[in-house]
Amino acid sequence: MSRTALYPEGASMMNNYGPKPVIEAITRIAQSQRQSRSQLVFRILEAWLQEHGELPEVKA
Numbered sequence: 001m002s003r004t005a006l007y008p009e010g011a012s013m014m015n016n017y018g019p020k021p022v023i024e025a026i027t028r029i030a031q032s033q034r035q036s037r038s039q040l041v042f043r044i045l046e047a048w049l050q051e052h053g054e055l056p057e058v059k060a
Contacts, residue, residue, distance in 0.1 A: 030040040049055035 026037050026040055030037045033040065035043075046055065050057075
């Protein structure tokens, strides 16, 4: 169970830094993909790091 499901008030108290349109877009996309904003931001950062060769590939 996700943390926001256990503590729904925590989602609204999440610190948001950045331009309001960016925060709103992240929120909208996260909701449409049924993810938390932090999960979506992590995926975005992970993809960017891999694209720029800063993140080693994980061997399964």
